[in-house]
Amino acid sequence: xxxxxxxxxxxxxxxxxxxxxxxxxxxxxxxxxxxxxxxxxxxxxxxxxxxxxxxxxxxxxxxxxxxxxxxxxxxxxxxxxxxxxxxxxxxxxxxxxxxxxxxxxxxxxxxxxxxxxxxxxxxxxxxxxxxxxxxxxxxxxxxxxxxxxxxxxxxxxxxxxxxxxxxxxxxxxxxxxxxxxxxxxxxxxxxxxxxxxxxxxxxxxxxxxxxxxxxxxxxxxxxxxxxxxxxxxxxxxxxxxxxxxxxxxxxxxxxxxxxxxxxxxxxxxxxxxxxxxxxxxxxxxxxxxxxxxxxxxxxxxxxxxxxxxxxxxxxxxxxxxxxxxxxxxxxxxxxxxxxxxxxxxxxxxxxxxxxxxxxxxxxxxxxxxxxxxxxxxxxxxxxxxxxxxxxxx
Amino acid sequence: xxxxxxxxxxxxxxxxxxxxxxxxxxxxxxxxxxxxxxxxxxxxxxxxxxxxxxxxxxxxxxxxxxxxxxxxxxxxxxxxxxxxxxxxxxxxxxxxxxxxxxxxxxxxxxxxxxxxxxxxxxxxxxxxxxxxxxxxxxxxxxxxxxxxxxxxxxxxxxxxxxxxxxxxxxxxxxxxxxxxxxxxxxxxxxxxxxxxxxxxxxxxxxxxxxxxxxxxxxxxxxxxxxxxxxxxxxxxxxxxxxxxxxxxxxxxxxxxxxxxxxxxxxxxxxxxxxxxxxxxxxxxxxxxxxxxxxxxxxxxxxxxxxxxxxxxxxxxxxxxxxxxxxxxxxxxxxxxx
Numbered sequence: 001x002x003x004x005x006x007x008x009x010x011x012x013x014x015x016x017x018x019x020x021x022x023x024x025x026x027x028x029x030x031x032x033x034x035x036x037x038x039x040x041x042x043x044x045x046x047x048x049x050x051x052x053x054x055x056x057x058x059x060x061x062x063x064x065x066x067x068x069x070x071x072x073x074x075x076x077x078x079x080x081x082x083x084x085x086x087x088x089x090x091x092x093x094x095x096x097x098x099x100x101x102x103x104x105x106x107x108x109x110x111x112x113x114x115x116x117x118x119x120x121x122x123x124x125x126x127x128x129x130x131x132x133x134x135x136x137x138x139x140x141x142x143x144x145x146x147x148x149x150x151x152x153x154x155x156x157x158x159x160x161x162x163x164x165x166x167x168x169x170x171x172x173x174x175x176x177x178x179x180x181x182x183x184x185x186x187x188x189x190x191x192x193x194x195x196x197x198x199x200x201x202x203x204x205x206x207x208x209x210x211x212x213x214x215x216x217x218x219x220x221x222x223x224x225x226x227x228x229x230x231x232x233x234x235x236x237x238x239x240x241x242x243x244x245x246x247x248x249x250x251x252x253x254x255x256x257x258x259x260x261x262x263x264x265x266x267x268x269x270x271x272x273x274x275x276x277x278x279x280x281x282x283x284x285x286x287x288x289x290x291x292x293x294x295x296x297x298x299x300x301x302x303x304x305x306x307x308x309x310x311x312x313x314x315x316x317x318x319x320x321x322x323x324x325x326x327x328x329x330x331x332x333x334x335x336x337x338x339x340x341x342x343x344x345x346x347x348x349x350x351x352x353x354x355x356x357x358x359x360x361x362x363x364x365x366x367x368x369x370x371x372x373x374x375x376x377x378x379x380x381x382x383x384x385x386x387x388x389x390x391x392x393x
Numbered sequence: 394x395x396x397x398x399x400x401x402x403x404x405x406x407x408x409x410x411x412x413x414x415x416x417x418x419x420x421x422x423x424x425x426x427x428x429x430x431x432x433x434x435x436x437x438x439x440x441x442x443x444x445x446x447x448x449x450x451x452x453x454x455x456x457x458x459x460x461x462x463x464x465x466x467x468x469x470x471x472x473x474x475x476x477x478x479x480x481x482x483x484x485x486x487x488x489x490x491x492x493x494x495x496x497x498x499x500x501x502x503x504x505x506x507x508x509x510x511x512x513x514x515x516x517x518x519x520x521x522x523x524x525x526x527x528x529x530x531x532x533x534x535x536x537x538x539x540x541x542x543x544x545x546x547x548x549x550x551x552x553x554x555x556x557x558x559x560x561x562x563x564x565x566x567x568x569x570x571x572x573x574x575x576x577x578x579x580x581x582x583x584x585x586x587x588x589x590x591x592x593x594x595x596x597x598x599x600x601x602x603x604x605x606x607x608x609x610x611x612x613x614x615x616x617x618x619x620x621x622x623x624x625x626x627x628x629x630x631x632x633x634x635x636x637x638x639x640x641x642x643x644x645x646x647x648x649x650x651x652x653x654x655x656x657x658x659x660x661x662x663x664x665x666x667x668x669x670x671x672x673x674x675x676x677x678x679x680x681x682x683x684x685x686x687x688x689x690x691x692x693x694x695x696x697x698x699x700x701x702x703x704x705x706x707x708x709x710x711x712x713x714x715x716x717x718x719x720x721x722x723x724x725x726x727x728x729x730x
Contacts, residue, residue: 172703196678196696199703203637208411209676210702215407216678217696229530234632242406243543243555262532 024066024319026051026309027088029099029109029121030302031075036101036125042296043124044070047098049289050306050344057345059352061314068306073100078108085113095319096309097121098302103128103174110140120321122308122328124301128178132370138325143301143308143365145275145375147175151182153273153377153393154251155190158221161271165193166249167219169210169235171226172199179225179251195219202230207238215244223249228259240266247271250380252297260385267382271390276378277364278392285341285362300362301373307344307361308332314351332367334358395552400685402554406543412666412673414562414631417569420665421624422642423649424576424658425617431593431656432613433494435507438643440621442518445639446485447622448629449526451478452533459535467537467560469630479622486618487611489514498610515640522636531634534561561631572623573662576616580658585612593656645672648709652716654723663724668709676702 028047030040048068055066069092071084081100088094097119100106106126114121115137122141123131129148134140158166168184170176176199184194196217200210214222214235222245226232232254239245240263250259250272260267275297276282285303286294294300309324311331316324331347336356339347347357359365366374379391422444429437437443454474464470493510540563543555580586585608591599592609600606625639632638649668653660678696700708716723 198701201706203635204641206411206415206632208407208415209673209705212407212411212673212677213696213698213702216681216698218681233530241539241557241559242411243557244407262530 022064024064025069025092025094026066026306027092027094027097027099028068028070029073029085029088029097030101032070032072034075036075039297040101042293042299043302045292046294046299046302047306050303053344054310054348057348059345059348060310061317066310069094073102073105075102075105078105081105081109082112085109089113089117089119096321098305098309099123101125103131107131107134110134110136114139118321120309120325122305124305125298128174129182130178132372139321141328141367141371143304143363143373144298145373147179148182149375150179150251150377151186154183154249155186156393157271157273157379158249159190159192163220165195165219166221166223167195167214167217168197168223169200169214171231172201175253176225183223200226200231200235202227204231207231207234210235211238211242211244214239215242221245221247221249224254225251226253228254228256233259233262236263255380255387257387260382260387265385268384269382271381273377273379275376277376279360279364281340281360281362281364288342294362303341304361304363304365308359311347311351311357311359314348328371329367331357332359332365396685399552399554400682402552402556403682403685406554406556408673408677410558410562412670414565416666416669417565418624418628419645419649419669420662421569421572421620422646423653423661423665425620426646426650427656427658427661428613429617432589432609435504435511438508438511439515439518440646441639441643442515442522443482443486443618443621444625445522445636446518447478447482447618448625448634449522450481451475451622451626452526452531452634454478455533465536469534469536471533471626471630475623475626478626479619482618482622483615486614490610490614519636519640528636533634534630536560559631565627565631568623568627576658589613645709648713652712652723654725657723657725660723660725667712671712672705672708675699675708676705
């Protein structure tokens, strides 16, 4: 009898200590293969850096450790992405997901996997405006701004330069169409006129018909919502060659040094915007980044997405999605002490003692609307055949 | 008067000049397709990638010349590299014929088997080009870019509309005219050309009258490779070189060859221009043009565009369908498909 009691106590003891050192798993659900694999190579380490930082602090939910589990969205294949997300939840038993990355697969996994399983997803890079209004049971957030926000920022930049009439062409996919619609709505609401709103296909070499149509419609500048190494470049080249437009507005997909290098000094004076912030957080993450480039697009957003999930868990003192999903807004926004990258340990302490934090992070996180970043943009202008930053919005 | 001039310049700048350049490039490509079809009797799906293959060698030679400091002044160095590219392309095409098509010729295989074999050749060439030069955009144009710049034209003439002509566009037209003259002279005046036409008209009769079939086949492939490399280089100079866009050119080129009449060289040229002009003219908004030509105050509110540019590619398909339905032999009575 005594022996039995001892063993029971011992068993109870081990289960208790097991529960104490419970390992919380976070899914890192990004497109490790596919069209944005080069960006993901810098995004995944960003998310994992936040997870490692929290785990190493030893302060997470009374000393629990956290580990990352990777899964591949492929960026374009919704079926493969759905299967990968299913595996993360049912077999790896993750408690939260950083991802997905591209808007299409993110929408598919949110509706087919995350919602039925009640799993929280925080995407660092899905920018489609459609994700703002999607039914999500409060489970979906993103540290990337919606392109609806970019449309507004672009409108402000154009209006500040006193331009009231533009022609608009966009690449014929979810990104191009979403951004073009968002911009058209914002620009017309601000009193501007869009003379023509037309799409172009990527991967063609002849854009004379498109350029002819844009030129005939006229406008002070041409807004090109495309990709800098695809149709967007072809349109700009054609428009410059025929003298149809001299100045172009370049949204995030068109911003890069490859474009002015290919087109030359004719592009000088064109302007636009790309996600970016001058907050101290971005610099701080870049400094502490070990083995990855934190200035690469969406790398900072990935760090912030992982940090938000873990801080919300700490605030709720539970790793169950249903418990902590309501805390994401609380930790991301004021009031509370501002938290920069590298200060996650401090944030965990404050939350454990019942205090409040305002997570600023590397991308100046401020959640608005249905749980998306308010969005900070870098206004750029092409000067001397290179992209230069002229301000932040 | 100035209004009418302005209207004409406007149309030239955005419709005529681009369409003539694009049409010439399509015509040269379609000529190669039509020659193969007329003489070897199959649709060569590998033609677009033959263009890419030849152009790739032209680019490699151009880079080599540029690195040695050789250039042609205002003209692109690629012209100098063109003969070398053509030679490489001919070599490869003849090897392909030896290793692939000859086998099927011996077996007197049905045309559809050739077509499928050419799809295989297409993929191999496709892969080779990507392997050697990569899938990305390559720029190899140098020398002067413009004959007339739009801004300079405006200052020169005092008109409110500008017109620009690129060196590559002028070059395309001149080269296309020269190549077509040479090709027609060859087909109509030389012994080999005549034997090729005889072979195309009636194979058995040609063989009976002592024409060497191997020679005819060889010359056909050489001509196709020359045309493909020239067309590809001109296209690359005018736009840019990217293997994928060359693969996509296959469709308008086939449309051009079929509209003109497969097997008819005149038809291929006409077809090239029909496709290019209809793609651009039907999608061009005539708002400004009417504003110039019509009386004062007639400026239309709409764009006066027949079809949005999004439907540009549908235009060549519709023309293709109409021709196949009502005149299956094409405009210039080639072979029916």
